[in-house]
Structures are given as C-alpha cells and as structure tokens.
Amino acid sequence: MTPPYPDRPAAAAAAIAVADNNDHLVQSDNPDHPANLIPALCAKFWTLGWVTGTGGGASIRDDDLVYLAPSGVQKELMKPADIYVLSLAAQAKSLDRRSRVYLRSPAQYKPSQCTPLFLAAFTKRGAGCCIHTHSQWAVLVTLLLETRGSGSDGEFCINNIEQIKGFGRGFQKTGNLGYHDTLRIPVIENTAHEEDLTEFLEEAMDRYPDTYAVLVRRHGVYVWGENVHKAKTQCESLDYLFQLAVEMHKLGLPWMTEIEPVKTSRS
Amino acid sequence: MTPPYPDRPAAAAAAIAVADNNDHLVQSDNPDHPANLIPALCAKFWTLGWVTGTGGGASIRDDDLVYLAPSGVQKELMKPADIYVLSLAAQAKSLDRRSRVYLRSPAQYKPSQCTPLFLAAFTKRGAGCCIHTHSQWAVLVTLLLETRGSGSDGEFCINNIEQIKGFGRGFQKTGNLGYHDTLRIPVIENTAHEEDLTEFLEEAMDRYPDTYAVLVRRHGVYVWGENVHKAKTQCESLDYLFQLAVEMHKLGLPWMTEIEPVKTSRS
Amino acid sequence: MTPPYPDRPAAAAAAIAVADNNDHLVQSDNPDHPANLIPALCAKFWTLGWVTGTGGGASIRDDDLVYLAPSGVQKELMKPADIYVLSLAAQAKSLDRRSRVYLRSPAQYKPSQCTPLFLAAFTKRGAGCCIHTHSQWAVLVTLLLETRGSGSDGEFCINNIEQIKGFGRGFQKTGNLGYHDTLRIPVIENTAHEEDLTEFLEEAMDRYPDTYAVLVRRHGVYVWGENVHKAKTQCESLDYLFQLAVEMHKLGLPWMTEIEPVKTSRS
Amino acid sequence: MTPPYPDRPAAAAAAIAVADNNDHLVQSDNPDHPANLIPALCAKFWTLGWVTGTGGGASIRDDDLVYLAPSGVQKELMKPADIYVLSLAAQAKSLDRRSRVYLRSPAQYKPSQCTPLFLAAFTKRGAGCCIHTHSQWAVLVTLLLETRGSGSDGEFCINNIEQIKGFGRGFQKTGNLGYHDTLRIPVIENTAHEEDLTEFLEEAMDRYPDTYAVLVRRHGVYVWGENVHKAKTQCESLDYLFQLAVEMHKLGLPWMTEIEPVKTSRS
Structure with missing residues (x-):
C-alpha cells in the first residue's frame, strides 16, 4: 500500500481528491488495510464498552496517510466506505491549523472532533x-x-x-x-x-x-x-x-x- | 418502503389486513427494514442485559406504520414474522384509546403491553x-x-x-x-x-x-x-x-x- | 417427534436400548429437538456464567422422554451425541429410586448427578x-x-x-x-x-x-x-x-x- | 499424532528442526490438535479477560512435544503458524536449564517468558x-x-x-x-x-x-x-x-x- 501522489504538492492532491473522492484509498481485500482494520477494531471496542453511543474512536496512520472514523457513527456498524483519509504532508502545509484538507470525505458524514488529537499523536x-x-x-x-x-x-x-x-x-x-x-x-x-x-x-x-x-x-x-x-x-x-x-x-x-x-x- | 393504502380509510385498511394479515409488511431483504431491524436490535440488547427474560423491547415507526415486537417473546430469538404492524392514522381514528387495530397480528402471540407507551413517543x-x-x-x-x-x-x-x-x-x-x-x-x-x-x-x-x-x-x-x-x-x-x-x-x-x-x- | 415404543413395556424398551443405544433419539435436523436445544442452551448459559467449569446443566422432557446432559462436560462444547435419554415410564417402574435405566447412554460419559433433581421437576x-x-x-x-x-x-x-x-x-x-x-x-x-x-x-x-x-x-x-x-x-x-x-x-x-x-x- | 523422531538423540532432532522448521508439527485439520486448540482457547480466554494486552497464555503437551504460544502476541488473534514446539526429551538433555532448543520457532516471534513455568507443570x-x-x-x-x-x-x-x-x-x-x-x-x-x-x-x-x-x-x-x-x-x-x-x-x-x-x- 503506497501513499498516493507522494511527490505532488498537497493542494494538487486535494484538488484531485475532490474530483474522485479517492474511493480506492479505502478499498482493499487485505483485512490489515487501515480502512478494514478501523471498523474491525471499533466493533471489538464496542463490545468492551469503550465506544458506547458513538463516543470514542480510532485512527491509523500509514506513512503519510491518516485514516479516521467519521463523527457520530455507531462504532460497531462502521464500514470501510465511512472512513476519512487525510495527508499529513498536505495538512502540514495548511496555514490554518484548524482547517483540514481530506483526500477522501464520505459525503454523508462530518469529520470527527477527535481528528486534531489523533494528529497530535501522529505528528x-x-x-x-x-x-x-x-x-x-x-x-x-x-x-x-x-x-x-x-x-x-x-x-x-x-x-x-x-x-x-x-x-x-x-x-x-x-x-x-x-x-x-x-x-x-x-x-x-x-x-x-x-x-x-x-x-x-x-x-x-x-x-x-x-x-x-x-x-x-x-x-x-x-x-x-x-x-x-x-x-x-x-x-x-x-x-x-x-x-x-x-x-x-x-x-x-x-x-x-x-x-x-x-x-x-x-x- | 411506502405505507400501504395511504389514501383509504383506516377501517377499510383494517378489514383488508384481517383478510390477508399483510405478511408482505414484514418481508424484506433489506436489513434496515423495521421488521428485520427490530429482531437484530433486540438480539444485541439481550447481550447488554436490557431485555432479559422477555422484558423490555423496541418499536420502529416508518411514516404511518408502527412495527412492534409481540408480548412475552425471547428477545434474542425474535424473527421478522413475529412483528406486529399498526397504522397511526387508523389508530388516531379509533374512538377507544385502549383498543388497537393491527394491520398485521401474528396469530401465535399477544400484542405487547408496551404498545401505548411506544405510541406516545411516536405521536x-x-x-x-x-x-x-x-x-x-x-x-x-x-x-x-x-x-x-x-x-x-x-x-x-x-x-x-x-x-x-x-x-x-x-x-x-x-x-x-x-x-x-x-x-x-x-x-x-x-x-x-x-x-x-x-x-x-x-x-x-x-x-x-x-x-x-x-x-x-x-x-x-x-x-x-x-x-x-x-x-x-x-x-x-x-x-x-x-x-x-x-x-x-x-x-x-x-x-x-x-x-x-x-x-x-x-x- | 413421537416418543419411541409408546405401547411397549419399559423393560422391553430398555432391552432394545441396550442393543442399539438408540442413537436416533438424539439425531434430528430440527433445531428445537431437545438433543439440539440442550447444547445450544448450555452454550448460551456458559456465556452468562451459569455453567462455568462443567458445573450446572439443563434437561428437557418431551412427553415420556427425558434428555439429559452428561456429567463433567464443558457445557459450551456439548454435542447432541453427548445426550442421555431416559423414559419416565420405565423409571417409574424401577423398584430402586436410585437406579436409572437409560434408553441411551453415551459410552464415554457418566450420567449427571443432577438427574434425580431434574426428574423431581418433571414428575x-x-x-x-x-x-x-x-x-x-x-x-x-x-x-x-x-x-x-x-x-x-x-x-x-x-x-x-x-x-x-x-x-x-x-x-x-x-x-x-x-x-x-x-x-x-x-x-x-x-x-x-x-x-x-x-x-x-x-x-x-x-x-x-x-x-x-x-x-x-x-x-x-x-x-x-x-x-x-x-x-x-x-x-x-x-x-x-x-x-x-x-x-x-x-x-x-x-x-x-x-x-x-x-x-x-x-x- | 506421533511425536517426531522419538528414537533419535535430541541434538539431531534439533538440527533437523533448524533445517526445515518442522512446519508440519503445527499443520493439522483436526480442531483438537494442540496447534489449533491453543489459538482457539486463547481467543476464548481473551473474552474472559484472562489474557488482556498480550498477557497470560496457554501451553499443551502431547507426549514428548510441548506446544507454546509466542511472546507478546494478541491472544485472540493467534494462528497455528505462530506456535512454538519443543521436545521434552531434548530439553531434559540440555546442560543449561535456561537455554531451550525448539523443534519449531516462528521466525517473527520471541519465545514466551512463561515457557519454563509451563515446563515445570509438564515435567x-x-x-x-x-x-x-x-x-x-x-x-x-x-x-x-x-x-x-x-x-x-x-x-x-x-x-x-x-x-x-x-x-x-x-x-x-x-x-x-x-x-x-x-x-x-x-x-x-x-x-x-x-x-x-x-x-x-x-x-x-x-x-x-x-x-x-x-x-x-x-x-x-x-x-x-x-x-x-x-x-x-x-x-x-x-x-x-x-x-x-x-x-x-x-x-x-x-x-x-x-x-x-x-x-x-x-x-
């Protein structure tokens, strides 16, 4: 799994992302792909009482790419298609720390408020x-x-x-x-x-x-x-x-x- | 999923319901259909200790139709065929608040005593x-x-x-x-x-x-x-x-x- | 599911049982057959902490026949072939209350010490x-x-x-x-x-x-x-x-x- | 399941083990084979809170062979290929109690620190x-x-x-x-x-x-x-x-x- 567009500027990557929403970033037959792992982990965490009532969540970083659960979903029912993807490099170039440019945003959801906290651990x-x-x-x-x-x-x-x-x-x-x-x-x-x-x-x-x-x-x-x-x-x-x-x-x-x-x- | 007979008077709808018991109302391949969702939810709730020993339950309203679990069933074993269906419009026209006209009643069960409490939330x-x-x-x-x-x-x-x-x-x-x-x-x-x-x-x-x-x-x-x-x-x-x-x-x-x-x- | 040999004396039934061990009594495709239900129930009870460490158990009576889990098995791993079957009529004719004649006894097990307690509830x-x-x-x-x-x-x-x-x-x-x-x-x-x-x-x-x-x-x-x-x-x-x-x-x-x-x- | 090389000296057995890593020792269709049972048991123990966070474990001895979970694995995710195998006879001939000769060592893992404790129960x-x-x-x-x-x-x-x-x-x-x-x-x-x-x-x-x-x-x-x-x-x-x-x-x-x-x- 190679991060997409590794040598293009973040803005260009984001522009492309908007065009096709980069669905390929969350499509994989590999159960260890982050877009498959996050739903599997969150389903397990739900049984442990860690992510009750849409609370809590999990994020995985694979090199430059960060995979994130959306806001307000039932964590035991999440699907790979629900996952947000963000580029750390693109994010680093953003002038406004509070704005985030997603390579992939599922249309029906909002980004999680946990995102900047997950990013802190990654960066x-x-x-x-x-x-x-x-x-x-x-x-x-x-x-x-x-x-x-x-x-x-x-x-x-x-x-x-x-x-x-x-x-x-x-x-x-x-x-x-x-x-x-x-x-x-x-x-x-x-x-x-x-x-x-x-x-x-x-x-x-x-x-x-x-x-x-x-x-x-x-x-x-x-x-x-x-x-x-x-x-x-x-x-x-x-x-x-x-x-x-x-x-x-x-x-x-x-x-x-x-x-x-x-x-x-x-x- | 459209509510059946939306423009017929409730009494007529009820009469038809008695005739064929409206089994189609609880038959769907869609896992999000209320007749499939109620059993799936109740099975999950059983593992949480919420509906132990036939206690508790759940009801879903889809526009005019209300789907209800029957009385006294083991909640983790419920099936779509066990579900009652009721029309809110027909119910509203009933003179006796305590009587209820079901579009579909499974023969082997009794309606749940929770029904009027669920209806209160819906109406x-x-x-x-x-x-x-x-x-x-x-x-x-x-x-x-x-x-x-x-x-x-x-x-x-x-x-x-x-x-x-x-x-x-x-x-x-x-x-x-x-x-x-x-x-x-x-x-x-x-x-x-x-x-x-x-x-x-x-x-x-x-x-x-x-x-x-x-x-x-x-x-x-x-x-x-x-x-x-x-x-x-x-x-x-x-x-x-x-x-x-x-x-x-x-x-x-x-x-x-x-x-x-x-x-x-x-x- | 009809009890076998309903009109033969218990002793004769027992004699036949010894000959072929009546395996057909615990073989059924019906998930509600007692020989299937007891293992399914006990597996569920294990998750509830009711039958930890081979303790506890369950028995079902179907007309004259009593189906019993054996002694000392892991309750969540039980199989239909592990089930004992006993005739209440044959048992009633036994002169010694403490001896029991099984229509079917799995060779590798011992009968459960709970048997007479289950029988008390049945009789x-x-x-x-x-x-x-x-x-x-x-x-x-x-x-x-x-x-x-x-x-x-x-x-x-x-x-x-x-x-x-x-x-x-x-x-x-x-x-x-x-x-x-x-x-x-x-x-x-x-x-x-x-x-x-x-x-x-x-x-x-x-x-x-x-x-x-x-x-x-x-x-x-x-x-x-x-x-x-x-x-x-x-x-x-x-x-x-x-x-x-x-x-x-x-x-x-x-x-x-x-x-x-x-x-x-x-x- | 016969222990391999029962009549060869331990050193020879170990030498052969190093050569082919004895993968056949952990490959079986029998769910009761130790290499299948250990992962199944550990997955069950994980749900009981016994082996949280890679802690705890289980080992099975079959005649001369000892099957062991590796160090630091998520116990509910273990696979037969993760299992170490050790010969008690070979171990007994070792001059240094603290060194252990494995018939099979999965390349990506380290042996568990619990090994000598499990061996104490076996020997x-x-x-x-x-x-x-x-x-x-x-x-x-x-x-x-x-x-x-x-x-x-x-x-x-x-x-x-x-x-x-x-x-x-x-x-x-x-x-x-x-x-x-x-x-x-x-x-x-x-x-x-x-x-x-x-x-x-x-x-x-x-x-x-x-x-x-x-x-x-x-x-x-x-x-x-x-x-x-x-x-x-x-x-x-x-x-x-x-x-x-x-x-x-x-x-x-x-x-x-x-x-x-x-x-x-x-x-």
Whole structure:
C-alpha cells in the first residue's frame, strides 16, 4: 500500500481528491488495510464498552496517510466506505491549523472532533495508531483523582502490578516498563469542545515525553503506539489497570506500594 | 418502503389486513427494514442485559406504520414474522384509546403491553424509534433516588460528563447537549399494569418537553429518538450514564458538580 | 417427534436400548429437538456464567422422554451425541429410586448427578424443562441470607420490582405474578453429594407448591417451567433479580418494601 | 499424532528442526490438535479477560512435544503458524536449564517468558496443559491476602462452596475434592523477570504436592491439569472462586466457614 501522489504538492492532491473522492484509498481485500482494520477494531471496542453511543474512536496512520472514523457513527456498524483519509504532508502545509484538507470525505458524514488529537499523536510522537475510549474505568479513575484536590489530581500512578509490563518505556526508547516501575499517565481537564483539548494534550505530551496515553477528566482516555498492535495492546493493558485501580479503591487497597524486589538465584 | 393504502380509510385498511394479515409488511431483504431491524436490535440488547427474560423491547415507526415486537417473546430469538404492524392514522381514528387495530397480528402471540407507551413517543414527539429496557442500572438509579424521599426522587440529574453530549438538546431543537449541561431524566412511579404507565409517561413528556427518555421506578427506562440511530445511541449513552452513576454512588462521588469551564485559546 | 415404543413395556424398551443405544433419539435436523436445544442452551448459559467449569446443566422432557446432559462436560462444547435419554415410564417402574435405566447412554460419559433433581421437576411438577446454574448471584444471595441466621435464612423474598412479572403464579395456576406480589424462593442446604439434594428439593416443592425454583445454599439454583421457553425465561428473570438483590444489598437498599399502588385512571 | 523422531538423540532432532522448521508439527485439520486448540482457547480466554494486552497464555503437551504460544502476541488473534514446539526429551538433555532448543520457532516471534513455568507443570506434575491468566480476580485475591501480613498471605483458602468440586484431589490421586473440603492455592511473590518465577513455582509445587494451581502476587495465576479439558475447567472453576471471593469480601462474608454436614437419608 503506497501513499498516493507522494511527490505532488498537497493542494494538487486535494484538488484531485475532490474530483474522485479517492474511493480506492479505502478499498482493499487485505483485512490489515487501515480502512478494514478501523471498523474491525471499533466493533471489538464496542463490545468492551469503550465506544458506547458513538463516543470514542480510532485512527491509523500509514506513512503519510491518516485514516479516521467519521463523527457520530455507531462504532460497531462502521464500514470501510465511512472512513476519512487525510495527508499529513498536505495538512502540514495548511496555514490554518484548524482547517483540514481530506483526500477522501464520505459525503454523508462530518469529520470527527477527535481528528486534531489523533494528529497530535501522529505528528508529535510518530504514532501509527491512536485509540480514544470513553471507558467508564478511565472516567472513574479521573473522578477518584479529582477528590484528591488540585496538585495531586493531574496524574494516575500505579506500580508493582505485572500488567504494567505491557507498556513501552517511552518515545524513541527501546524495551518495556518493568514490574517495579511506576506507570504515570497525565490527566488533563475536559473542555467544552473536544477539538480544544488538543493544546492541552500536546502540553501533556511535552511534560510527559514518554507517555503513551493521556487521561481526560470526566471524559476518557487517548492511547497511542508505534503501530496498531502496540496502540491496541497498550490500550487494553491500561483499561485493565484502570478497572483494577477502581476495584482496589473499593477494597481500600493503595495504587502505589513499596515492595522489596524478590531475591532470585540470578540476582 | 411506502405505507400501504395511504389514501383509504383506516377501517377499510383494517378489514383488508384481517383478510390477508399483510405478511408482505414484514418481508424484506433489506436489513434496515423495521421488521428485520427490530429482531437484530433486540438480539444485541439481550447481550447488554436490557431485555432479559422477555422484558423490555423496541418499536420502529416508518411514516404511518408502527412495527412492534409481540408480548412475552425471547428477545434474542425474535424473527421478522413475529412483528406486529399498526397504522397511526387508523389508530388516531379509533374512538377507544385502549383498543388497537393491527394491520398485521401474528396469530401465535399477544400484542405487547408496551404498545401505548411506544405510541406516545411516536405521536407526541414524532419519534422514529422507541426502546424500552429493564437495565439493572436504570432500576438501581431509580432505587437510589427513591431513598432521597419525595420531592427529589422524581428526576435523575447528572452534569459534567462527556457522554452527556450523546443527547439531543430536545424536541424540535437542533444540536446536542454540551459537556457542562445538565441531563435531566424524569422518573415516574411504576404501575401494576404496564399500559397504565401511558398517562404518566405522557405527563412526564409534557413536564419535560425536551427529554428523550423517562425512567420508570423499579422497572426500567423508555428512550426514543428521531430515528433508530438516535434512539439506540441515546439509549446506550443513557445506560452508560446510569452505570457510571451507580459506580459513582458506591465510590461516594456526587452526580452533580460545579466545574469552572477550562479557558482555551479560543475562549 | 413421537416418543419411541409408546405401547411397549419399559423393560422391553430398555432391552432394545441396550442393543442399539438408540442413537436416533438424539439425531434430528430440527433445531428445537431437545438433543439440539440442550447444547445450544448450555452454550448460551456458559456465556452468562451459569455453567462455568462443567458445573450446572439443563434437561428437557418431551412427553415420556427425558434428555439429559452428561456429567463433567464443558457445557459450551456439548454435542447432541453427548445426550442421555431416559423414559419416565420405565423409571417409574424401577423398584430402586436410585437406579436409572437409560434408553441411551453415551459410552464415554457418566450420567449427571443432577438427574434425580431434574426428574423431581418433571414428575412432581410436570415441568418440560429444568435448568441448574451455579450463577454467582444465586450463591451470593444464599450467603447473604445465611448471615441472617436460622429461621430467616431459608427463603429469598423480593417485591415491587417489574421483573417479578416474569414468573408464573404457580403450579396449575394461570397467569403471572404482579408487580406488587412477593416472589418467594425457598433455600435448601447443600449436601456433600448432589443426588442427596433430591429429598430436600422435593420437600421444598411440597412446602412451596407454587415455586418454579429452589436455591441451594453455597451452590446455585434449580429453575423449571412448563416448557423450554418458560424455564429459560424464568431462569433469566431470577438471575436478574439475584444480581439486582446483591447490588441493592451493596447500596443498602432493602429487598422488601411497602409501596402504595399508584392510582390510575382505571383504578 | 506421533511425536517426531522419538528414537533419535535430541541434538539431531534439533538440527533437523533448524533445517526445515518442522512446519508440519503445527499443520493439522483436526480442531483438537494442540496447534489449533491453543489459538482457539486463547481467543476464548481473551473474552474472559484472562489474557488482556498480550498477557497470560496457554501451553499443551502431547507426549514428548510441548506446544507454546509466542511472546507478546494478541491472544485472540493467534494462528497455528505462530506456535512454538519443543521436545521434552531434548530439553531434559540440555546442560543449561535456561537455554531451550525448539523443534519449531516462528521466525517473527520471541519465545514466551512463561515457557519454563509451563515446563515445570509438564515435567514435575505430568500435566498435559497449563494455563496462565492475568485475571483481575486472581490479582485482587492476592492483594487482599497481602493485607493480612506475612505468615497468612501465602495461601488462598476457601471451603463449603459447590464449585470446589471442580478440582481433582491431587497429583496421582483419583477423584475430586468434596463440597466440605478446603481448596488451598499457594501464593508466590512476583519477580521482576517472569522466568525467575520458575524456582518459586517449583518450590510451591513441592510444598503443595496436590495443588493444580499457583497464584502469583500482583500478577495472576498458573493452572494445570492432566489434559486440556481438566486444565481449562479447573482454571474456570478457580476464576469463578476468585471472583466469588472478592465479592464475598466486599459483602463482609468470610472465605472459610464451619458448616455441619447435612444429614441425609443415606448418612
């Protein structure tokens, strides 16, 4: 799958896109093509309660091309023909950060308000996939943190749980977190308009250069990764930890502990 | 799909219906035909715990025709041939509000007691689809409200949760609720006979002209929308909020909060 | 589907059964044939957590014939060829209540210890289907009752919940329970051997002639009905009420309440 | 299915394996072949929340051959071609316990760190299948035990619950546990590297010769059995008991009780 028109200026590409709407960009027999994967992933996420009632979504980047679910669709019913496609190069040349030029726009839909947030993961972190969930566990974690009051409400921390190993050590680093490492996920405040989250998401990325996720208070979470595999498995591990954290809170168990590493015959 | 006999008087239509039972009204290869959609939706709702043990149901209106699930069927096993069809125009001409003339009645079933409640959403609010669930989250919310005592037990309120944006602003209004808006869902008391809920449901619609849902104490919820998409996604968003509200209550978190809107570069 | 050899003595039928193992009794293209229905139902029950780890099961009676799942099988993987078949008439003529003559016994399995409990529902109540679940909600309800101490620990009671209408009024009675009626389910103590529950289950049926279910402390529940439809939907409604009851207990809400019936325009 | 090269020295077998990678070892039309069963089981376990985010896994032994899932794959998407195969005989002849010679290694993967733990169940207990889950119920049980402080935090005990009958009485013993028996599952502390758990898992097997499972603090559980059926149903029963135990704790109900056995007409 080669990105179309790689050496033409973005404006020309956009002009052509308008003419034929580039339907070929979302037509493939390959189940791993982004236009097939996004609907398959979103159907799975629906069963997990991540994208209830048209909330949440997912986006995949393949080199210069970004594939996006439209706004307001039932995520378990999405089809490849519903997918928007955007060129990062064309987007970079746009003078107005808020306007976007789509190589392909399905006539019956509106672009998702999540688009600039997905783009932040792609452009600032080189992510290949970004997932946004409205998981109740994510929301409940931000609500529990909120009761701690300003100062300690902006970060979810957990350590000494095996599932933490499901996360990479960070941007341009190799390897994964260890069992005793602390997973830190920044929390940003929700805004009235989802697009307005972008500046705060980007700030959080700057403050937490190694994070693969940002929680949004009373809203959900954005999780990304180098590729679909990593974004999806990190999102699963994180949702697992959020659910565990809520249950731990109900049982009076702290999220952070000091544990002496076990002495092994190798240590 | 055109409504049958649009220009004949209702009585004549009913007479013809009795003769051939209008099986063609529920026979279509189109998966979006109401007679196919209702069984597909109910099977999905069964997996969500919304229509357990034959409880709950769904109805779709297509112009003058109303498609209804029968009483007492296993909702995940329903078939198009099980569907009742009724003409709103014929119904409007009936002198007795409690009697109903069906264009199609499956011989082996009885009409659902929910019928007049679904009709209220169609005639008073122009809804295209109405869903009734026995979701435990809906029931638990009404039970929690009940403990607050008379006066404050008749309304579920929640604000400052992103999923609230899943609701339209109201009848004949455009746009959706915002993040900071308060979602208000009236609660009516349950009656011994489901049909008797109708007058109270209609009263609640009058008192809350913009609501898309009415909770029924110790029973469940009725949710509607302009079309199937909106009724279903609003029902999902509402069930999400009911579940979240129960979990928030367990964690000692209030449903209503005062939150200062975030200042963005646009505000 | 006619029962085989209706006019031959049971002993002769059993002798023939031994000869050819009556495989035709479990071979049918009809998805509603008991030998097809039991595996389909058990697969569904597995997803509900009712028959985890080979626990629980289901049996269907068709006139004189009783179809039974074998002992110790993975309930979601069962096949029609795994099903035992037994003649009630032959069984009635047996001098030893504990011995059973099967018309068909799959060679590789052992009969289920639940068999005499299912038979009690068929012979004492004329049930057409009996379901046994290990649902955690059922077990938790019996544990919560146990803490009330002897005297009030032998009956689960709940009223004023719509889902109660999912139950028939009782043996040889017509109609269903009403919203304000109290659903009463007897609880019997668990025994070391499941077969030994039979006498206590039968006693409970005598003390509660109208019940369609018996809870077994720290074990699960037996639910039956006139036919598969009624047994299955009553079992679903009951599991719904058990789950609701546990959640109500967590939230400090009582299972029994006094509620003034709503005055309607009909009352 | 015969193990390949049964009478050749392990080194020779390994040399041949390197040459052709023994793809035939994972190619079969039989759905019960380990290379087909492991992906099918893992897909099922994913829906149960046991192998979220690439965590957990399963291994099957067929005589001398051990089939293993690779490291870091999405468990619900695994394919037969992803499976590693190892010879126990060849492994036994290896001088270095930490090195492993695979008859088949999929080029694109790394072996799972769980391998030596699975091997412990196969070599020390003659197991035919071993399952490792990250089930949150298992993790929460270890966290609840941890709060009891050293001395009583190393064993999960529960009695007088019917589902306990789902476990065999122990290694080289016949029959299953009874209702009144106490199920005891040892808990070992988690190590920074999963392989380092092996020595502690083996120690726990020595201290609890009859156990079919070992809990790992803040991590999950290893469960095995003579064959796939027993490993899987014991794992289900155990997860059921862990979930029940967490709910019992929330409701203030003890895991261990003294109950007078019921007197039956047989006792």
